Amino acid sequence: MLKKNSKLVILLLALALVVSGLFQVKAADAAEPTNKKVYEVTWATEDLSTPMSWVQSPYFNNPLYKETRFENYNNNAPIPPGGTRETGFYMVYREDGLYMFFQSAEPDTDPVTGRLKENWLELYLTEGEGNAPYHQMIVPTSGNGIEYYEWQTEHRDNRPLEGNVHVDTKQIPGGWGTVIVIPWETVYDKLPLNGENWKFNVIRWSPVDGQTWQGQVHQTGRFNLLHFQKPTTEQRMAIQKNVLTKAWNKLQSTSDSLTEYWSENAATSELPFYNHIVWPLIEAESTYSSSISQLAALNASQTELLFDNAKRWMELRYEVDDQRQQYLKNILMDHTAPVTTANVSSEQPITVTLTASDDLSGVAETVYSLDNGTTWQPYTSPLVFDQEGQHVVSYRSIDLADNVETTKTVTVTVTVENEPPTATVDYSITTPTTGSVTATITPNKPVTITNNGGSNSFTFHVNGSYTFEFVDGAGKQGSTTAVVTNIISNSNGLPGTPVLSNDNGWDTGLLDGNYNVKMNMWSGNNGKVYKLYENDVLIETGVLTENSPNAQSVVTAITGKLNGTYKYYIELINAYGTTKSNIMTVNVTDATPAKPVLSHDNWSQGGNYKINMNMWWGTNGVTYHLYENGVLIDTQTFSDQSPRAQSAITTISNKAIGTYEYRAELVNYAGSTSSELITVNVTK
Incomplete structure (x- = not known):
């Protein structure tokens, strides 16, 4: 005692x-x-x-x-x-x-x-x-x-x-x-x-x-x-995000101090070690900066995945210490020079790519010379040769233990071609047909096709021509034209006039963002191809069966439109030309969910009660959020069965005495709609 x-x-x-x-x-x-x-x-x-x-x-x-x-x-x-x-x-x-x-x-x-x-x-x-x-x-x-x-x-x-x-x-x-x-x-x-x-x-x-x-x-x-x-999931995520922030800050401060010590401080700097060991470690972690900048918005699974990196960020100094020990050990044991190989491309312009490897200490630098070793340049990227003649490249590497490779050489021969590229055209069918014809080109040398989306094939649905454009490796440009005249049409003039209609408002009673646009050409010369435009932008192209003078029709499903005004027109095309419809306007006003209404059953003003949400009729939400005093406390998922009613119940338990405000939110592809606030008083 x-x-x-x-x-x-x-x-x-x-x-x-x-x-x-x-x-x-x-x-x-x-x-x-x-x-x-x-x-x-x-x-x-x-x-x-x-x-x-x-x-x-x-x-x-x-x-x-x-x-x-x-x-x-x-x-x-x-x-x-x-x-x-x-x-x-x-x-x-x-x-x-x-x-x-x-x-x-x-x-x-x-x-x-x-x-x-x-x-x-x-x-x-x-x-x-x-x-x-x-x-x-x-x-x-x-x-x-x-x-x-x-x-x-x-x-x-x-x-x-x-x-x-x-x-x-x-x-x-x-x-x-x-x-x-x-x-x-x-x-x-x-x-x-x-x-x-x-x-x-x-x-x-x-x-x-x-x-x-x-x-x-x-x-x-x-x-x-x-x-x-x-x-809980939310609590776990809050802890992980807090540690991730601290770990990222620790990574930045450690990176700065390592850079200062190994790269900038005259008394301690050792650039080969920094450039080959320290900087790659720092650079590898920089790829996570965008994820950190969006940390607050990450969900639980994204946070869990990112959290796997926190230990490594915290321990960068230890990792550099470990690498330092291995680095010094490798230098002491390395008595063999690195090995460099040269790869010469077969296409113009010719490139020489140097690749060096070293079994122990690692490659410090690769150098090359174009004047038989009189002057040497550090190799940083493939060497490009586009001047006609022979070019001799000398090259060698040195490792971190100062072992120097014996100089090697490679000779590059460049022949400049003056002829532009050409191409032949083959057709899928050359006899008369009521179907489509595909034209495919075969260039006489490697080229890049600069139009037609880079494809070497073009499909004709009506007679006509198409010019392919291309360029070879030396920058020479060429072109060739495909011409089709063997597609038979039973029309004898321009297509009849197409008429557009839509079912928005008729299908569900809602002017929502999901509807059908229908084209009818009631009688006349048929079209072989149709093109549908929305707000002057082509949104669909299709092929029709010609059976003049019978009617033609096609239905296009439009989905996921936001509230707004949309103007449509369609073009019918045959061998004689194009006929355009009048413009049809569709107004979308009910794309976002209808307004939810909240209520509660806490008539006793105790700490246990239910919050009820009802959306009586209108565009459905697919996600339901309930907020308590501005904090999200419940999320539920719905199926879209517009315009049917939707409802949800959230059980609230063990609330302390106080005042609680609740707000609901229905969300779909077009946005969200909030309820009015309701207040629940807990007095006992």
Whole structure:
């Protein structure tokens, strides 16, 4: 039992107990208790970063959250709650970290300072259920001289708490209040995202006694458990996005410091290592910048996929250290020069591509010469030769261990062609036919066709001609014309006049964005091809059967149109020419969902009730969103059965006293429509 209010005495006793505990730990671990205490760590949204924020929160002295099952350090006798030196703690987790609050009742004051007598909290924590490694913290309630001990070797998987946790300790009514926050980025690879357990113990050293949650100093086998309530999808995503932001910021700062150290600082720079090892690592991660810029909009699966990168972003410095060791090892062991190969293209203009490889240290540089080695240039991209004659290319590579390859040469012969390309035309049929004819060209050399979408075939539905245009590798242009005259038509003049109609408003009673446009040519010369235009843009081309003078018709389905005005006309085409219809206008006014109406059944004004949504008639939504105080709380999926009614029910449970505003939203391809706000008052 302690006799004096002295930090020195407290720490000497703690040190003695540490030694004692270390001798006992093996036996204690071997007899690890099966009836461990478990504290349930739940999700919170409140700001709980200061002692007074805890005091003013609904957690304070609430038996649902307050842990008081402490024992006397010396004899393990349970300490009844409510005493003058009661010890209690509370823990919650938020999107940014684990929040611990320790409540240490202290009745005595220092006669000199008038402040409460100082206490000490000794914490042990393992992220998981193993016995090692683990963290130790000794936190004076004055907040001065916090001590950290790491029972592990620091590396990428074992990182210290010192410098990474936040501590705030103050006097509160009845004693001391101490807040310790462990940010999630400190334990980014051990996040309790699936309802895991962490081992934990706290010993409170007061001026007169020691109180332990269970076990003595360093008895890892007797540590109790913190069980993290499994987060919801939204909570999990919030934690991951918070860590992703911190990891990305860490990646940027680490990248800057590595660049400064290895590339810019005259005293430490080593450009070969930076260019071949460090910069490729940094550059590879830059591809994620667009995803980070859109982080807030990512859904759960997208966030989960991106989160796989967080550990790597956090550990760039460790990765460079590992690569550095291998880099130095390879340089020491590498006594073989790199090997460079030259690939010469067979088409004009001729290109020479140099590829170098090295088994150990890696290629530092490849160089080439066009004047038999008098001057050398660094090779950065394929060499292009378009001047007629012979060109001798000398080349070699050097690796990072300064091994130089023996110079090699390759000779390139360029012959400039002056003749433009030509092509022959073949036809799918040359005898009289009522069907279509396809013309296909065969160029006399490799070319790029610059029209017809790059295709070498064109299909004729009526007699006519089409000119193919192309260019060869030397930039010479050519063309050839296909002519078709063997398509038979039973028409003897221009097509009859087509007439357009539509069924918008007739099919569902709604002027929505889904309707049919129909063409009728009632009698006369038939068309062989039709072209339908919407707002002067061609949207459909088709082939018709000619059977003059009988009627022709075709129906085109129009879908997914937004509210607006759409003008249509159609062209009928045969061997004699083109006939155009009059313009038909379609007005779309009901593309977006009809307005939903909200109601509720909370006549008793309790915390449990239902929110009902009804859309009585009109354009359907396919997605339903319900917002509570501006926050999305429910999403449902509907099938589109316009114009039938739609409804949804959301059950609300365990609401605290307060006022809640609800707004519904129906969404489809054309946009969204919101309900009016309704207010629900919870008074009991």
